[in-house]
Structures are given as C-alpha cells and as structure tokens.
Amino acid sequence: xxxxxxxxxxxxxxxxxxxxxxxxxxxxxxLFVGVVNFYIDPLGLYRKEADPYQRDEYKIAQALVQGKNxxxxxxDKDDRLVQKYFVENMTTVPDVVILGSSHSMWxxxxxxxNEKVVNHSVLGAILADYLGIFEGYxxxxxxxxxxxxxLDPQLTIFPVTSQRWISIKEDVNSMLGRLGIHSEKIxxxxxxxAWLNIFSFSYFQEAMDELxxxxxxxxxxxxxxxNGKYLMFKDGRCWPGFFFKHPEKNRRRMIRxxxxxxxxxxxxxxxxxxxxxxxxxxxxxxxxxRVTLCLLPIHPQMYKSFLKPQKRxxxxxxxxxxxxxxxxAKKLNLEIVGSxxxxxxxxxxxxxxxxxxxxxxxxxxxxxxxxxxxxMPGI
Amino acid sequence: MLFNSAPFxxxxxxxxxxxxxxxxxxxxxxxxxxxxxxxxxxxxxxLLVLFLLIGIDYGMGIWIEEARIKGAYAKQYLIISxxxxxxxxxxxxxxxxxxxxxxALGGFFGLHYPPKIINLILxxxxxxxxxxxxxYVIEVYRxxxxxxxxxxxxxxxxxxxxxxxxxxxxRPYNLIPQLRQKHDVDYQRIADALKLMAxxxxxxxxxxxxxxxxxxxVYGDVHSxxxxxxxxATIFFAVQIYCDFSGYCDIAIGSAQAMGYRxxxxxxxxxxxxxxxxxxxxxxxxFFSWLKDYIYFPLCQSRSLRNNRAVNILIVFLLSGLWHxxxxxxxxxxxxxxxxxxxxWWTRKARExxxxxxxxxxxxxxxxxxxxxxxxxxxxFAGIFFRAKSLDEAFYxxxxxxxxxxxxxxxxxxxxLGFDKEWWPLTFEILAILFxxxxxxxxxxxxxxxxxxxxxxxWTYYYGLVLAIIFWGNYGRNPFIYFQF
Numbered sequence: 001x002x003x004x005x006x007x008x009x010x011x012x013x014x015x016x017x018x019x020x021x022x023x024x025x026x027x028x029x030x031l032f033v034g035v036v037n038f039y040i041d042p043l044g045l046y047r048k049e050a051d052p053y054q055r056d057e058y059k060i061a062q063a064l065v066q067g068k069n070x071x072x073x074x075x076d077k078d079d080r081l082v083q084k085y086f087v088e089n090m091t092t093v094p095d096v097v098i099l100g101s102s103h104s105m106w107x108x109x110x111x112x113x114n115e116k117v118v119n120h121s122v123l124g125a126i127l128a129d130y131l132g133i134f135e136g137y138x139x140x141x142x143x144x145x146x147x148x149x150x151l152d153p154q155l156t157i158f159p160v161t162s163q164r165w166i167s168i169k170e171d172v173n174s175m176l177g178r179l180g181i182h183s184e185k186i187x188x189x190x191x192x193x194a195w196l197n198i199f200s201f202s203y204f205q206e207a208m209d210e211l212x213x214x215x216x217x218x219x220x221x222x223x224x225x226x227n228g229k230y231l232m233f234k235d236g237r238c239w240p241g242f243f244f245k246h247p248e249k250n251r252r253r254m255i256r257x258x259x260x261x262x263x264x265x266x267x268x269x270x271x272x273x274x275x276x277x278x279x280x281x282x283x284x285x286x287x288x289x290r291v292t293l294c295l296l297p298i299h300p301q302m303y304k305s306f307l308k309p310q311k312r313x314x315x316x317x318x319x320x321x322x323x324x325x326x327x328x329a330k331k332l333n334l335e336i337v338g339s340x341x342x343x344x345x346x347x348x349x350x351x352x353x354x355x356x357x358x359x360x361x362x363x364x365x366x367x368x369x370x371x372x373x374x375x376m377p378g379i
Numbered sequence: 380m381l382f383n384s385a386p387f388x389x390x391x392x393x394x395x396x397x398x399x400x401x402x403x404x405x406x407x408x409x410x411x412x413x414x415x416x417x418x419x420x421x422x423x424x425x426l427l428v429l430f431l432l433i434g435i436d437y438g439m440g441i442w443i444e445e446a447r448i449k450g451a452y453a454k455q456y457l458i459i460s461x462x463x464x465x466x467x468x469x470x471x472x473x474x475x476x477x478x479x480x481x482x483a484l485g486g487f488f489g490l491h492y493p494p495k496i497i498n499l500i501l502x503x504x505x506x507x508x509x510x511x512x513x514x515y516v517i518e519v520y521r522x523x524x525x526x527x528x529x530x531x532x533x534x535x536x537x538x539x540x541x542x543x544x545x546x547x548x549x550r551p552y553n554l555i556p557q558l559r560q561k562h563d564v565d566y567q568r569i570a571d572a573l574k575l576m577a578x579x580x581x582x583x584x585x586x587x588x589x590x591x592x593x594x595x596x597v598y599g600d601v602h603s604x605x606x607x608x609x610x611x612a613t614i615f616f617a618v619q620i621y622c623d624f625s626g627y628c629d630i631a632i633g634s635a636q637a638m639g640y641r642x643x644x645x646x647x648x649x650x651x652x653x654x655x656x657x658x659x660x661x662x663x664x665x666f667f668s669w670l671k672d673y674i675y676f677p678l679c680q681s682r683s684l685r686n687n688r689a690v691n692i693l694i695v696f697l698l699s700g701l702w703h704x705x706x707x708x709x710x711x712x713x714x715x716x717x718x719x720x721x722x723x724w725w726t727r728k729a730r731e732x733x734x735x736x737x738x739x740x741x742x743x744x745x746x747x748x749x750x751x752x753x754x755x756x757x758x759x760f761a762g763i764f765f766r767a768k769s770l771d772e773a774f775y776x777x778x779x780x781x782x783x784x785x786x787x788x789x790x791x792x793x794x795x796l797g798f799d800k801e802w803w804p805l806t807f808e809i810l811a812i813l814f815x816x817x818x819x820x821x822x823x824x825x826x827x828x829x830x831x832x833x834x835x836x837x838w839t840y841y842y843g844l845v846l847a848i849i850f851w852g853n854y855g856r857n858p859f860i861y862f863q864f
C-alpha cells in the first residue's frame with residue numbers, strides 16, 4: 001500500500017482538483033443528453049402512459065374495428081400498439097390473419113376475396129412482434145382459422161434488427177410464457193437496463209431526429225379516401241406511401257446498409273430464435289389453425305448480395321435460409337408459398353418500389369396467379 | 380471490445396484508476412487480466428490461440444538466448460519459432476486462400492481436386508500480435524533484447540490491451556522495459572492522453588464512419604455508378620481508412636499514455652507526403668518499419684539479392700499486401716505500391732533534372748502541392764484494389780473511371796448518390812476540419828495544437844469536439860477496418 005501512495009505522490013491536490021474540474025465541465029453535456037433521451041424517448045423506454053385509451057393508437061384501432069380507413073399524418077404511430085388494440089377491440093374473429101412486415105402490408109381482402117382477413121403486418125417486423133400481436137388472440141382464447149406467417153430474412157436473425165416490439169413487451173413475454181420459453185434473445189430490457197441507455201449517444205441522435213422532424217406531433221384522421229400518404233385500411237392493410245416517396249434513394253440506402261453489414265456476420269440466422277418460431281407455429285397448429293408459411297421475393301440486387309456473402313462483412317446466405325424454412329414446413333407438415341428468389345416469380349427490379357418492397361399490383365398478381373410459386377390457395 | 384463502444388467508456392477509466400491504485404509490483408497482473416477481458420469481448424475462445432502464440436515464443440525466446448550464449452542451435456530455434464508462429468497465422472488466415480489457389484492451379488494442369496476449406500473466423504488482430512511476437516524472438520536472436528523470463532510480463536507484451544488488436548506493433552526493447560517501470564499519475568500526461576483519445580474518436584466515429592456510407596454504397600454497387608462517383612468514393616475511402624486506422628491508433632496511444640506508457644506513433648500526417656517513399660514512412664509506421672528491419676534489410680544483406688534493390692522493394696510490398704488479407708486484391712495492391720516506389724527511385728534523378736531545368740526550387744509551393752497531390756492520387760488509385768471485392772471488380776472500376784465526366788457532372792453526382800442535401804455540406808466541413816487540424820498538428824511538432832492559445836479557445840475546441848462526437852458520431856455498426864487484419 002505504501003508503494004501505491006508513493007506512486008501518486010507527485011500527483012498534488014491541485015492537479016487532482018484541476019483534472020476533476022475539467023472532467024466535471026463536461027457533465028452538463030452528458031446531462032443534456034440524458035434529459036433529451038428521457039423526455040423525447042423515441043422508443044418509449046421511460047414512458048408510462050397514464051391512460052392508454054387516450055392514445056392515438058387506441059383511437060385508430062377503434063376506427064379500424066368500426067370498418068373505417070385511417071390516414072396518418074405522420075409515419076410515427078406505434079403500429080404495434082395499433083395492432084394490439086385492434087385485436088383487443090375486435091368483436092368478430094377473422095378467418096385469416098397475416099403476420100408480416102412492411103413487405104406484406106398489401107396482402108388483405110384483395111387476395112383473400114371470400115374470407116374475412118386481417119393483416120397484422122408491422123414495419124420492420126421481427127419474431128417478437130408476431131408473438132406479441134398474436135398474444136391478443138390467445139388472451140381472448142379465440143383463434144382465426146388460418147394464419148399466414150410471412151418469413152422475412154430478418155425475422156430470426158440475431159442481434160435483432162428492431163426494438164419496436166418493446167411497446168408490446170408484456171404481450172411478448174406473456175406469449176413466451178405460454179410457449180414455455182425464457183429467452184435472453186427476446187427479452188425486453190428491464191427498467192434498470194433501459195436506464196443504461198439514458199446517456200446513449202445513438203439514442204440521443206434518434207431523439208434529436210424526432211425532435212427536428214417534428215415527428216412527436218401526433219396526427220391522424222378517419223377517411224374514406226385512398227390517396228393519403230400513409231393509410232391503414234379496415235382489414236389492417238397498410239399503404240405506407242412515405243416509404244416509396246424516393247424509391248431510388250431507398251434502393252441505394254439498402255445497398256449501403258447491406259455493405260455496412262446490416263446483415264453482416266454478427267447478424268446470423270439464430271438457432272434459438274428459429275426454435276422459438278417453431279414452437280410458436282406448433283402452438284398455432286395445436287389451436288387447430290392452418291398455418292401457411294410465406295416467403296416474399298426480395299429485390300434482385302439484394303437477393304444477389306445475400307447469395308454471395310460479402311468479403312468484408314460476411315453475409316446472410318439467403319438460399320440456405322430459404323431451405324431451412326422449407327425444411328421446417330416439411331417437418332411440421334405445413335404449406336409454404338413463395339420464394340425469396342425474385343426470378344422464381346418472374347420478377348425483376350421494375351416490380352419493386354424500392355430495394356425491398358414489391359409493388360402493390362405485382363403482389364396482387366403473383367399471389368392470385370395460379371401456377372405461380374407465390375399462388376396463395378384459398379381456404 | 381471496440382474503442383468506439385459503450386463498454387470501453389467504463390472499461391478505460393476503471394482500468395486506469397485501478398492501475399494507479401494497485402501496488403506497482405502487481406500492476407502487470409492487473410493489466411494482463413484487463414487485456415484478457417478486452418480480448419474476450421470479441422470471441423473468448425480465441426484467447427487460447429493467443430496464449431498458444433505466447434507460449435511458443437516465450438519458450439523459444441529463452442531457448443534462443445541460451446543457445447546463443449552457448450553458440451549452438453540459436454538459428455535453428457529461431458527458425459522453429461518463426462515457422463510455428465507463422466503456422467498459426469497460416470491456418471487461420473491463409474489456408475483457404477492457399478488451398479483454393481492450389482486447386483485452381485491443379486485445374487490449369489488438368490489435375491482436378493476440390494479445395495479443402497476450413498471455416499474458421501480469423502482471430503481479431505492475429506496478424507498484429509504475430510508480428511509483435513516475431514519481433515521479440517528475432518531481437519532475442521540478434522542479441523538486442525534479453526529473453527523475458529517473467530511469463531506474465533511477456534504475455535503482457537503481446538497482449539497489452541491498447542495495442543492488442545490493431546497495433547501499433549511494438550518492439551520488445553520499447554515496450555518490455557516500460558512494463559517493468561513504475562508509472563506515476565501525471566496530470567498533464569493524462570489530460571494530453573484524453574485530448575488525443577477524443578481526437579481519435581472524432582476521426583473514427585465522425586469522419587471515417589460518415590464517409591463509409593458513401594464508400595460502401597458505391598463499392599457495393601459499382602455497376603450503377605460512373606467515373607465521378609467512383610473517384611469520389613475512392614478519395615473518400617482513402618480518407619476513411621486513414622481516419623479509421625489513425626483514429627484507432629490515437630485512442631490506443633492515448634489509453635496507454637494515460638497509464639504512463641509510450642507507444643510508437645503510427646501515423647505522421649501521410650497525406651502531406653511529397654513522395655511515395657515518404658508516404659510509407661508516415662503510414663502505419665510500426666508495420667512498415669517492421670518490414671524494413673526484418674525483411675528488407677536482411678534481403679539487402681543476402682548474397683543473392685544484395686544488389687537488387689527493386690526486387691527487394693517488390694518482395695516487401697507483396698508481403699505487405701498479403702499481410703493485409705488473403706486475397707489477390709491485396710497482393711496486387713502491394714505490388715502496385717512496390718512499383719510506385721521502384722519507379723520513383725528509378726526516375727528520381729530525371730525528375731530532379733527537370734525541376735532544375737524549369738527552375739523549380741525544392742521548397743516551391745506549387746511543386747510541393749503537385750507532389751503532394753500526385754502522391755495522394757497514386758495512393759487512391761492503389762486503394763481501388765484494396766477496397767474492391769475481387770480483381771475483376773477492381774479492373775471493372777478502372778474501366779469505369781473515364782466515363783460520366785460530361786456536363787452537369789456535379790448535379791448528376793449529387794442526384795445519383797442520393798444523400799440528403801444536409802449530408803454534403805457537413806461532410807465537407809468535417810473534411811476541412813480534418814485537413815486544418817492535421818496541418819496545425821503537423822506544424823505543432825508533437826505539442827497540443829491549442830496549447831498556447833487562451834483558455835476560451837481551448838475550451839471551445841474541447842466542447843466542439845465532444846459535441847461533434849455526440850451529434851455526428853455513428854455508433855454501433857462499424858468496427859475498425861484494421862481489426863480484420
């Protein structure tokens with residue numbers, strides 16, 4: 001211990017004070033980051049709604065249940081919450097339920113003409129979203145006859161690509177409980193963990209973006225028009241038009257993200273998440289639900305990138321991922337429609353709005369066309 | 380653990396404070412444990428690979444010294460040590476490259492056999508600590524370094540966390556004595572270290588990661604772009620890799636400096652070089668001086684290559700390319716840089732005569748500007764091979780370079796790259812900041828640039844730097860480029 005004291009002997013009190021004061025001078029900046037993160041809170045990590053029934057999402061869900069279309073003025077509505085409240089408020093059980101992402105938002109009663117269908121697709125969906133949204137049915141113990149489970153490439157990769165499911169975390173945890181699963185990989189951050197984010201610079205940047213773009217201003221209206229920028233239809237279908245405002249820019253963004261390793265080696269299809277998906281599907285079939293797995297074609301360029309693992313960032317092997325899902329369908333004796341391969345459905349770049357999303361008329365065509373690998377058989 | 384990640388924000392002050400509170404005779408143990416934790420953050424199992432390397436060279440170092448004193452077998456031990464150390468590197472880094480090329484060569488001669496591919500992830504920084512280990516055994520063999528008998532100290536020499544994963548590659552006679560010294564807390568040293576680390580962080584998260592967005596976009600989809608976009612992406616890549624690697628080195632040097640260790644300065648403002656030879660004396664200094672000391676000089680002294688400077692330069696640069704990655708793109712990158720040097724050496728006298736004939740003084744501003752710009756352009760051109768995914772792609776990129784330089788080039792460039800209009804001015808502003816800061820630092824000759832300015836100037840700089848890192852930094856997705864080597 002004497003040695004320790006010796007080693008700091010030339011560190012005089014004045015120096016210690018100077019160093020301490022210098023470091024202290026940066027504390028206001030860090031506090032500012034914390035305050036912005038807390039009050040803007042883009043992911044709702046620190047927010048507790050006093051009355052969820054006053055939320056726009058609840059009112060939007062009510063309008064949808066009443067058979068009205070809704071136009072959103074901003075794209076920031078929490079679509080997970082809308083779907084949660086939508087299921088909670090339903091008075092009749094749909095025949096067909098679609099669990100999917102932005103890729104499948106245009107599937108609805110345009111495809112399933114003779115059935116009552118509800119599309120629960122949410123932006124950037126991952127497996128946790130499917131669990132949380134379907135928990136609404138499980139809680140009510142009423143189930144649709146059929147579930148279309150859209151399997152996007154990001155569905156079961158880890159680390160997860162989206163944290164938006166946190167707003168329905170109670171439902172996600174509840175469904176995990178039903179499945180008898182405790183997973184660290186789908187685990188909403190505890191309050192204490194969320195507090196670790198309070199000084200996060202990336203969270204701060206998200207908060208500042210939200211503040212700068214004015215997205216915190218809520219707004220929607222019930223409408224019958226279908227030319228709005230972001231529409232939610234009574235069957236749950238969505239038209240997130242703002243997505244497609246700059247298709248070329250979005251395509252480039254996609255290429256950039258591919259190269260920056262959005263689906264890099266650290267983001268591999270995860271076995272544990274794959275097992276959770278399997279258990280979830282087994283749970284659905286145990287409720288006598290007909291489950292159809294659906295693979296939606298992806299943009300040719302994106303498909304090519306996924307086929308050829310990237311030099312710098314590894315990459316997702318899309319062909320083997322598709323094979324895994326086909327094996328799963330075979331194992332559980334499920335029907336599987338579609339393919340990630342755009343060539344299998346005769347699609348090229350022109351059939352996409354941007355780097356990821358198939359055009360509405362094309363998606364309708366391939367799902368209705370008999371003989372197409374995407375052909376969706378009716379009930 | 381990445382320097383640009385949240386855990387490091389806790390790790391660094393915790394280790395530094397604990398270091399000074401720990402009894403000096405046991406500080407090596409604290410640093411060794413901290414280095415293990417730092418490394419295990421990536422892939423814990425690969426700590427075993429690292430200890431295998433440490434074990435081999437620790438034992439060999441002692442044997443080499445004993446054999447040298449006895450006058451027998453020292454060279455044999457050195458060869459065994461080099462072969463064993465390089466074998467580890469070969470298995471992890473070069474085996475697949477070697478076997479697939481062997482298979483292709485066999486196919487050329489009609490001998491068809493499928494290449495044997497082993498799926499191993501390259502342990503982070505393996506090339507760096509392999510070279511550091513080799514440096515130790517070679518120096519022991521040469522008698523410039525005593526064999527280290529304290530296993531912990533030797534392990535720490537290889538594993539010292541600030542420079543563990545991407546250098547600077549330290550020489551044993553620089554680092555090992557420091558590991559035995561007692562370092563006191565020093566206010567000025569710590570303050571300087573923190574400033575250096577903040578500047579390194581700025582270069583990494585604000586500049587390099589920002590530029591990578593454009594570079595990755597263009598190089599990820601080269602068929603969609605023409606000359607102007609590719610030229611811009613190539614220039615940005617040169618700046619990106621400089622900021623990425625020198626930013627890493629600044630943080631590494633700063634975190635060691637806070638505890639009292641002096642690591643080798645790895646970058647000396649390479650973009651201000653006036654010749655390619657000068658360039659490689661200013662870029663990744665510890666690596667190129669390693670190549671010079673352990674490859675180039677021995678080649679120059681060897682009987683067969685004594686008078687063949689050009690061949691020796693080419694060998695060194697081919698090896699430097701191969702060191703960067705097991706791919707032909709890197710080999711060609713090395714070869715191009717070697718050829719630059721050879722050509723520059725051959726034409727030196729002719730160029731000097733031309734300057735003399737025109738009446739240009741060595742210190743003429745325009746001559747300096749021309750030489751600096753020419754060096755940077757040559758570096759960028761070679762960088763196409765460094766960044767391209769394959770040789771085919773690199774050659775394709777070169778054929779695209781002359782295209783698309785018609786009217787409205789700036790507008791086309793802006794439209795086709797698709798970045799927001801706010802992205803461009805901010806990008807060029809931070810590039811201007813980098814340029815002027817490097818210029819000021821170069822002239823400050825090792826002193827803190829604003830040291831002699833009033834407090835308000837210094838504090839504006841500190842606050843500006845911190846705010847820029849917070850507001851413009853890119854977090855979470857981009858590891859350091861040199862980690863893959």
